[in-house]
Amino acid sequence: MTGNKNDSCDVVVVGGGAAGLNGALVLARSRRSVVVVDAGEPRNAPADGVHGLLAREGIPPRELLERGRAEVRGYGGRVETGEVTAVRRDGEGFAVALADDRVIRARRVLVTTGLVDRLPDIPGLRERWGRDVLHCPYCHGWEVRDQAVGVLLTGPMSVHQALMFRQLSPDVALLTHTAPPPVGEQAEQLAAPGIRVVPGEMVALEVADDRLVGVRLADGSVFARQALVVGPRMVARAGFLSALGLRAVEHPMGIGEHVPADPTGRTEVPGVWVAGNVTDPVAQVGAAAAAGAAAGAQINGDLVAEETRLAVAALRDPFSHRSEARLAELVTGDRRHGL
Structure with missing residues (x-):
């Protein structure tokens, strides 16, 4: 982080596994400001290698994550260690609270926290x-x-x-x-x-x-x-979403709990997406990474649509202070929002 107690970005990705890092990579390559917050508790940590992943067969889980973090950072994304304790509405966006009292404000949230295996x-x-x-x-x-x-x-x-x-x-x-x-x-x-x-x-x-x-x-x-x-009971790591009214429910297969979403990863809470094992308990690393990439693309498209609506509103009514102010907020700095 920058050292500030409060920070802001386009997207906070909660969870830095394959799904979260691939989603962040897609977003960073789309010139979105993205922060990945990871608690450092990967589900596959005990395994010697990741299998069934094309061109990375047998790669140690830790090495895969290290490479992923480096790739995200290479496009300007940030990957930080921390535990998210709550996500709340904050105006038109979200406030993501961390255990160390930091707060990150974001326009969208991608949840990729995975699950816990109860044996x-x-x-x-x-x-x-x-x-x-x-x-x-x-x-x-x-x-x-x-x-x-x-x-x-x-x-x-x-x-x-x-x-x-x-x-x-x-x-x-x-x-x-x-x-x-x-x-x-x-x-x-x-x-x-x-x-x-x-x-x-x-x-x-x-x-x-x-x-x-x-x-x-x-x-x-x-x-x-x-x-x-x-076969463990698989329980989604999703307690921090309760302030949004979003909770894990029983999976249709009877194998545990998950956070339901549509095929794109969009949840019932506007602005919040999920990907990986938190919503699909049986997804392997490759499938989780693909779901993260797909969700990242969906989030970027959603942001583009929002920015376009505001730009059109400002064009139609150039004296609208609200549309002017909001549009200026989105296109400041290095034009990372793509307008």
């Missing part, structure tokens, strides 16, 4: 998350191909996960944990490709030489597994 309360699970405790076949499936894979039955998507990982390994088992075993069509879907159903509550992970070797059940037995698939 079952099983000892050792969180510590191995993103390593050999996994959730996505496209993010981690190749790395556990042909291994003994266990899928923890945690919700409506667990059977689907088991079927997806069966594509990658001949040895897949569904661990029922505390849930009743699947019946009917789901039981047939598991039986047909040879996916075993293993009853019993899972109480711990068995680890040797810093590698998962099995899961311990409540009866004391150990079921040998080299990888464990867990």
Whole structure:
């Protein structure tokens, strides 16, 4: 930041992951003043690499973000460390409050804060998350191909996960944990490709030489597994939007909460867009980045439309102080607003 307690820009991007940085990049290249505020808690931090991302396959998450930040800054965008605590209406724009008492005023807001994975309360699970405790076949499936894979039955998507990982390994088992075993069509879907159903509550992970070797059940037995698939409850990081009346709601797939939006990322609050996992919990890095870019383009177009309306109003009524003042505000300095 500039050191001022208060600041202003065209767009504040809340969240500096793939979606936020790509949105900021599009906006900065459109000569918009943009500030990215990132709390430094990326969801994929535990992972060794990002997968399924063309031309960046396997890149460490931290390196990808470092490159993205440099690209945004190269076009004049600003990327700052901080935690956004609230977003409120401020006249025709927004006031974005940070935990350190800074306030950034913006004409538009792009929210790309992602989500939090809430895992079952099983000892050792969180510590191995993103390593050999996994959730996505496209993010981690190749790395556990042909291994003994266990899928923890945690919700409506667990059977689907088991079927997806069966594509990658001949040895897949569904661990029922505390849930009743699947019946009917789901039981047939598991039986047909040879996916075993293993009853019993899972109480711990068995680890040797810093590698998962099995899961311990409540009866004391150990079921040998080299990888464990867990479907977490995914909860959008969106509490700071409550002052706008914008809240996360249950996702239609029953996998957690998200902030709903139209296909362009526009929310029900005019001037606020969302992109990435905060609205699409199952989006991988590439999809999140693409959504951020699309939202950035939509925001720029929205600003252009606003500026054009004001310019036309000033042309029609050159003595209108309001239109003159607002138009002058938008086109001051280095003409970064594109008029």
